[in-house]
Amino acid sequence: MRSPTGASHEADAPPEPVPQGQHTKTAIPSAHPRHACKSIPVVATPENHGGNPKARGFCSSLLGQFDVAHARFVLEHIPNPLQVVRNMARAVRPGGRVILSDDDYDGLRLWPEPPGFSSVWNAYQRTYDRHCNDPIVGRRLVQLLHQADLRPRRNTLVFFGGCAGDPDFEDVVRNIASIVDEAIDDIVATGLSRDAVTAGLDTLIAWSKAPDSAVWFGMSWAEGIRPP
Numbered sequence: 001m002r003s004p005t006g007a008s009h010e011a012d013a014p015p016e017p018v019p020q021g022q023h024t025k026t027a028i029p030s031a032h033p034r035h036a037c038k039s040i041p042v043v044a045t046p047e048n049h050g051g052n053p054k055a056r057g058f059c060s061s062l063l064g065q066f067d068v069a070h071a072r073f074v075l076e077h078i079p080n081p082l083q084v085v086r087n088m089a090r091a092v093r094p095g096g097r098v099i100l101s102d103d104d105y106d107g108l109r110l111w112p113e114p115p116g117f118s119s120v121w122n123a124y125q126r127t128y129d130r131h132c133n134d135p136i137v138g139r140r141l142v143q144l145l146h147q148a149d150l151r152p153r154r155n156t157l158v159f160f161g162g163c164a165g166d167p168d169f170e171d172v173v174r175n176i177a178s179i180v181d182e183a184i185d186d187i188v189a190t191g192l193s194r195d196a197v198t199a200g201l202d203t204l205i206a207w208s209k210a211p212d213s214a215v216w217f218g219m220s221w222a223e224g225i226r227p228p
Contacts, residue, residue: 066092072101075144079132085148094228098150101158101221104138108176109216114207119192120180120200127186138220150224157218164213172215173208177201 069088075081088098105125110117128135137144142152162172180187180201188194207213 063090064093066096068092068097068099070099070101073103075100075102075141076128076135076137077133081134081137081140082144082147085144085150089148089150089224089226092226094226096226097153098145098148098224098226099221100141100144100223101219102138102141103135104220105135107136107138107217110204110207111214111216112207112210112212114200114203114213116196117200117204117207120187120197123187123190123192123197124180124183126190127183130186130190141220141222142224145222145224148224150226152222152224155220155222158221160217160219161215163215164208164211169213169215170208173204176215177204 069091071084071088075084078084085098085100092098105121105128108121125135134140142155145152160172162169166172180197184194184197187197
């Protein structure tokens with residue numbers, strides 16, 4: 001549940017849960033390095049948000065030269081994520097690793113449900129459809145690895161939720177609210193009124209003050225290996 005970004009990933013283990021104070025829109029979990037490796041990030045930029053991705057260093061002389069290729073919060077913004085993963089597979093050496101981290105927005109659960117917010121969240125997901133992108137690409141990561149002729153090795157979820165009583169819970173809720181607020185024009189274009197979106201956001205903030213409110217959400221993470 002983050003802005004598109006990319007960074008090298010030097011790790012043998014999946015990322016650990018986000019530390020206290022890291023529930024902001026730009027907070028990205030990362031694993032602790034066990035050894036240095038040659039890695040390449042895949043980066044989505046505003047100018048290619050709805051089109052082809054730009055990948056730093058993806059030229060013929062470097063293909064097959066990297067230990068790790070990592071795309072983080074990128075595939076959800078790409079109309080053809082499989083092509084990106086195939087390019088990542090070509091970038092790593094035989095035995096190299098391709099790591100994918102992304103969102104499945106349909107997996108967000110708020111409980112007890114704040115009245116009216118589910119329609120806002122559903123409309124937010126439809127904004128991805130309008131741009132030919134996939135709001136639930138997180139659940140497809142292992143499939144994408146397989147379709148790119150990689151060998152899936154492991155997958156997990158990194159928790160990004162919280163509940164009343166958690167000192168970071170306000171940040172968790174405001175992160176969700178800011179995502180919706182920044183996309184409000186696109187959401188309105190799906191047919192939901194601006195007043196309905198605003199009312200849903202107000203309800204969300206009020207709901208977060210309840211003593212039993214909880215957000216359940218996880219970032220999908222999967223790793224594949226290029227066969228020898």
